[in-house]
Amino acid sequence: MVHGVDDMQIEYGVDTDGDTSADQYVTANNVGNWGQVVSVRVSLLMATPPSAGRLSANPQTYTYNGTTPTTATDRRVRHVYSSTVNVR
Numbered sequence: 001m002v003h004g005v006d007d008m009q010i011e012y013g014v015d016t017d018g019d020t021s022a023d024q025y026v027t028a029n030n031v032g033n034w035g036q037v038v039s040v041r042v043s044l045l046m047a048t049p050p051s052a053g054r055l056s057a058n059p060q061t062y063t064y065n066g067t068t069p070t071t072a073t074d075r076r077v078r079h080v081y082s083s084t085v086n087v088r
Helices: none
Strands: 005-014 024-026 037-047 078-086
Antiparallel strands (some): 005 024, 037 078
16 A cells, blocks of 8 residues: 555564553554553555665665564665554
8 A cells, every 4th residue: 555665574572460551562453452452563564666866785684573683685775664652
């Protein structure tokens, strides 16, 4: 839907001890009690389009969403953007 988005992940902050602060972030299928969700984290992996001419001189290594470092072979420049919002 949006040009340049390589990946999008949504995780939910779950408060397991009742202090209204997220103790862990999990995917939707791992939320045990939706009443304990206190925040939502959205992460985007963005890449320059190949036609933009903004290629890295060398293959770029990046870490996305806690994964092991990945080395892209296409030399496109990538950035990770993440935002967390509290749920009322």
